[in-house]
Amino acid sequence: MAPVPNHSIDMLIRKLENIARLSDEEKNAIRHLPVTVRPLNAGQDIVREKDRPSQCCLLLEGWACRYQILGKGKRQIFSFHIPGDIPDLQSLHLKVMDHSVCTQSQATVAFIPHEALLELTAAFPGIAAILWRDTLVDGAMFREWMVGMGRRTATQAIAHLFCEMYAKLEAVGLARDHAYRLPLTQADLGHALGLSNVHINRVLKELRGKGWITLQGGRLEINGWQELAHLCDFDPTYLHLERRAA
Numbered sequence: 001m002a003p004v005p006n007h008s009i010d011m012l013i014r015k016l017e018n019i020a021r022l023s024d025e026e027k028n029a030i031r032h033l034p035v036t037v038r039p040l041n042a043g044q045d046i047v048r049e050k051d052r053p054s055q056c057c058l059l060l061e062g063w064a065c066r067y068q069i070l071g072k073g074k075r076q077i078f079s080f081h082i083p084g085d086i087p088d089l090q091s092l093h094l095k096v097m098d099h100s101v102c103t104q105s106q107a108t109v110a111f112i113p114h115e116a117l118l119e120l121t122a123a124f125p126g127i128a129a130i131l132w133r134d135t136l137v138d139g140a141m142f143r144e145w146m147v148g149m150g151r152r153t154a155t156q157a158i159a160h161l162f163c164e165m166y167a168k169l170e171a172v173g174l175a176r177d178h179a180y181r182l183p184l185t186q187a188d189l190g191h192a193l194g195l196s197n198v199h200i201n202r203v204l205k206e207l208r209g210k211g212w213i214t215l216q217g218g219r220l221e222i223n224g225w226q227e228l229a230h231l232c233d234f235d236p237t238y239l240h241l242e243r244r245a246a
Contacts, residue, residue, distance in 0.1 A: 015084030062107025105183035160232040
């Protein structure tokens with residue numbers, strides 16, 4: 001009996017098709033990947049620094065982040081991830097994790113064996129090229145975050161993060177009308193941007209006061225998209241998205 005296609009992995013297809021068109025044969029091959037789907041609680045590590053994983057994690061629902069713990073327990077977040085992302089894709093070729101990945105909210109994760117992914121990319125060079133391009137975009141995002149950490153003011157840095165996450169979510173159909181669910185605390189924002197809780201609180205109060213954002217109950221509405229994007233010089237070119245937030 002032929003294996004049954006797994007449509008829970010369609011979120012990956014949606015993400016990859018935002019990079020390049022997939023053939024029906026390629027989509028079918030992705031749907032037949034052997035996956036183990038698990039629900040996870042918020043704040044739960046998916047993979048830890050120094051681990052030697054034998055599988056990659058595909059985020060199906062919820063948010064995740066990549067982070068490192070520095071001296072004296074200080075935490076640095078250096079990326080946030082949404083459904084369709086494979087935040088530890090590099091583990092396919094880099095055998096030891098140099099950082100950790102954990103959930104930011106309740107999440108559903110599909111674990112894909114490395115062996116299956118290697119067989120898939122060997123059989124379908126087009127899929128291999130798309131995954132490679134995805135890692136290149138990852139690098140472009142890291143460069144943009146470095147610019148933000150080094151040159152943007154606190155207000156600009158928060159504004160840029162809000163714009164970036166909206167652009168990514170909108171591109172895969174998970175946000176519209178400049179609003180989206182934002183499962184991040186002020187501490188999370190501080191860990192990502194190198195700012196204190198007091199500073200984060202002050203900036204959010206400023207943006208609310210201008211009427212540019214509404215942030216309540218874990219939902220962010222960007223009421224002044226043009227103003228916010230202009231403030232932080234947001235240009236989504238570095239995301240290399242087929243669909244662009246406007």
